[in-house]
Structures are given as structure tokens and as C-alpha cells.
Amino acid sequence: MKDRKLSFFLKSKFSGDNIFEGAVGLFAIGVLIIALLLFGELYLESGLSRNAFGFGFLTGSIWDPVSEVFGALPFIFGTLVSSFLALVIAVPFSLGIAIYISELAPGKLRAPLSFIIELLAAIPSVIIGLWGIFILAPFIRDYLAPPLSTYLGFLPLFQGPMYGLSMLTGGVILAIMIIPITSSISKEAIQTVPIYQKEGALALGATGWETIRMSVLPYARSGIFGAVILGFGRAIGETMAVTMVIGNSARISGSLFAPSYTMASVIANEFVEATSKLYISSLLEIGLLLLLVSVIINIIARILVSKLLRVEGGGRA
Amino acid sequence: MQNKITVNDLNAWFGAKQVLHDIDIGIEKNAITAIIGPSGCGKSTFIRCLNRMHEVVPGAKVSGKVLVDEMDIYDSDIDPVDIRRSIGMVFQKPNPFPTMSIRDNVVAGLRLNGVKDKNVLDKTAEESLRKAALWEEVKNDLHKSGMSLSGGQQQRLCIARALAVEPEVILFDEPCSALDPISTSKIEDLMLELKEKYTLIIVTHNMQQAARVSDRTAFFLYGKLIEFGETDQIFKKPEEKSTEDYIIGRFG
């Protein structure tokens, strides 16, 4: 490795390989520098807001551009709750998909199924948002919310009027958007389970499903957990579709039927119209928070997933 | 001598590739039978046909008869899951269930059989761990993860897990190939104790191991049973030229 780098500088004649290697290296370093600059910029530019509100920025629930009082709690709440709701919905589906594709589906179906699920990730966010507004939101309002409030209405979660654009709709949209990543990474995790691990259960007389429960899922758990966290990270940062369906109201409500607002949405919606320096600075502080949370969550997820993928592959001798 | 298992005209395939050809063999009761032969000659496939594990591989096929106490395990009205519950198997790599405690690993098979009574499970866990010569080492750590044990202990845990369901036959597929010499000799001692009550079959690459533990030895080559007899005779006066070549290390 060292030699290769050294030779890059020493060789008088630049071969194609060397130029390529150098260019790729520059890009990699460039990306890192841009990320750091971005972070530094957000930090500096949010100084005004950090000085004005201090820690109270995180706990304040009033967002009032007119009197210049800014508290980010409604957005933090909206982001965390909608992302968590997305996980609650997406994880069972993703696990089901992952188990089906890697353990149960006939060999010929596996590749096409994976492809279709991953294709879902290629749909532009704004298209999903439009679908959310015109199809999903009315559907949830007319067919999902009434039974929820009839049968589970004793829970504060399902109380109050439902107009369509709501935390619930946002959560469902986010769930649809993270299913491709959580299911495909869970699938990879399940596929790394060594054959002898499954056969331990089968040889004890476990049925297929018992084998999945006793052996496959426990063995793949850290990778699956990583997949879930990665999905969470994706949900937290998702902007367009959720902005279109969540209702954009900076009020904290205990009901999933009420509209809400996310960190990403408030930046997207209000940045252009933010006039005062403090207003802009507060939006940038939300951006800083969002960046920090996403980076931390992604790092945790990557560590979990790579730990899993480094475990030796299966096979029987 | 009485045979526990009688194999008649056994053939096995992976897809179109035939890997076992017309195997006829009788496995003696309460004895250790060793299966030796070069890599890829079908040893694992053979013992996996004895508990219907061969067919879990997609495209794998079997023909012929395997009688365990007169009952053909390939009879059409027999559920392979029942066969696997009554014949134990220990693999080359120790494979405890990763999230289960030591105790839960041992009784996993009982649980599959629907046993829920805590006292029964505790009692069986202790008995099986004693039989597997592991009890003294783990009796204070029964609630720790099975993965916290050393490789040799994990393998004995897997033996305890197989014993817990009271099988009459236990199949070992190179059980010591991932273990150090001390753990290996513990497992060999254990096998010699177990043969009083169980019928054991061991696939091994290690000639000395076959000579040390087994009563009878079968030599496989290219999916065929070449020679089968008393271990002493196979190692001292093999009748077939290829057996002799293999034993003195001319191939494989």
C-alpha cells in the first residue's frame, strides 16, 4: 500500500493507473473536506441562534418568527416520532420480505423480487409525495383512521379529528420509503448465516420456521439491527415526501391524527422566506442538529452491519 | 452382534450428480463405527442420509433403504422431522444457538418437542451436561450465553444438546476437526463412555482417531463403500489395495 502511494510520487511518467488512483484519492479527500466544511459552516452560521437560546433551543416549543422566538422541540418531536412510527410499520414488513426472499422463495423468484423492492428506492421522493397527497392521505383518512379511532380510540394516539395530512400519513410514507433499505440489508444479514448454523436447528428436528426463529434471526440479529438503524437514519433525513404529507404544523400533539412538522421539512419550507438573521441562524441550527443525528446514526448502523458482514461465510465441509 | 441400522442399496445425488453408489452396510448397536476416506468421497453425505438431513439441500435426492430397528426411515408415511428428533447429530463446527443460554441450548430439542415444565427442563439439562462431561465446568454459568464457552466446550454443549432428546443413535461429522488436542481427547473419552448406551457413528479425517475410538471402520472412496470391518483388521490387514494406500497415506 505504502509502496504504491510512494511510486505515485516517484514515477516520472504518469501511467493511466496512477492518474486514476490520484484522481480517485483526490475525490475521496475532497468529499471529506466538503463534509467538514459543511459542518463548520453550519456551526458558525448557527452561532447567533446558539447564543440567543442556548440549550433552550432544544427544549423550547414555541416557533414564532414574528416575535423572533425559536424553539426546535416541535420539529425534533415530529422527526423522531414520524421516523419511529415509520420503523414500527416498516420493520415487520422488511423482515418478512427479507426472510421470504432469502429462505422461502423459490430460487427463480429471488433475484426479481429483490430487484423490484430495490426499485422502490429509485422512485423520486416528490413522486411518492404526490402519491401520498392524492391517494394515501385520503385513503388513510377514509379507511384507516375511522376503524383506528373506533377500536383504539381510548388511546390518545388515535383521538381527535383526522384531515388526511398528519403524523400518521407521514409515518406511513416514511415506512414505504425505508422498506427497500431495511429489507435489503436484513436480507444480506440473513444470507450470511452459515449453513451449519441452520443445520444445527434442522438436525434437532426444527421445522423451517422454527429454524428461522431459533437460529437464523438470532444469528443475523446485529446486521438486522443495523438495517433498522440505517432505515431510521434515512427516515430522519427524508425531506420532500414527508413535507408534502405531514401537515407542517409546529405544534406538539399526542395524536397521530394531528399534523406535525419535521426538522428537514421546516428547513425546506421556511429557508427562502426567512428574513431576519436570527431566523436563518435558527434554521441552520436545526440543520446542524439534523446533520449530527444522521451522521451518528449512520456510523452506528455501518459499524453494526460491517461487523456482521466480516463474520466468515457459511458452508459445510 | 446386533445391528441398530441396516442400509440397503443406498444412492444419493446432488442434482444430477450421484455422490453415493449402492451402499450396503450394517451399523452395530452400542458400538462406534468410524467412516474414513478422502475429502469429497461422500462421508458426510452418507451419515446425513441416516437422519434425513441430506434432503434439506435443494435438489438433493436419495434412493434405497435405511432401517433403524426394522423401521425404514424413508418410508413414505414418515415425517423427516420426527426422524431428526430421534437421531442426534454433531457437526464439524460447534453450532450452539447464539442467543440462548447454556441451559436453553441443551433443552432446545425438548422445547421443540413441546416440553414446557421447568423442572423437567432443568433436570434434563443437568443430566445431559453430566453425560457430555461438561456439567462441572458450567454448572455455575448455566444462564450465560452458549457462545461464551471455548470451542471444545461448545462442541460438548452440542453433544449435550443432542443427548437431551434421548436419541438412540448419534452421528458425528468430524466433531474434532476444529478443536485442539486436549478438547479432542475429551470428546474421544466421552464417545467411549457414550457407546454403552448409544450407537455412535463418527466421520473422521484423522486415522489415529478412528483407530483409538472405533470398533468398526468403513472406508469410502468416490462414493462407494470399499471396505468395512473390525477397526483392527482394517488398519492392520486391509483386504483392499486402495484401503491400504489410504491408510498409509498414499492419497487423500
Ligand SMILES: Nc1ncnc2c1ncn2[C@@H]1O[C@H](COP(=O)(O)OP(=O)(O)O)[C@@H](O)[C@H]1O
Ligand atoms: N451442497 C452440495 N451441493 C452439491 N454438491 C455437493 C454438496 N455437498 C457436497 N457435494 C459434493 O458431494 C460429494 C460428497 O461430498 P461430502 O459427502 O461432503 O464428502 P466428504 O464429507 O467425504 O468430504 C463431493 O463431491 C462434494 O463436492
Ligand SMILES: [Mg+2]
Ligand atoms: Mg464432510
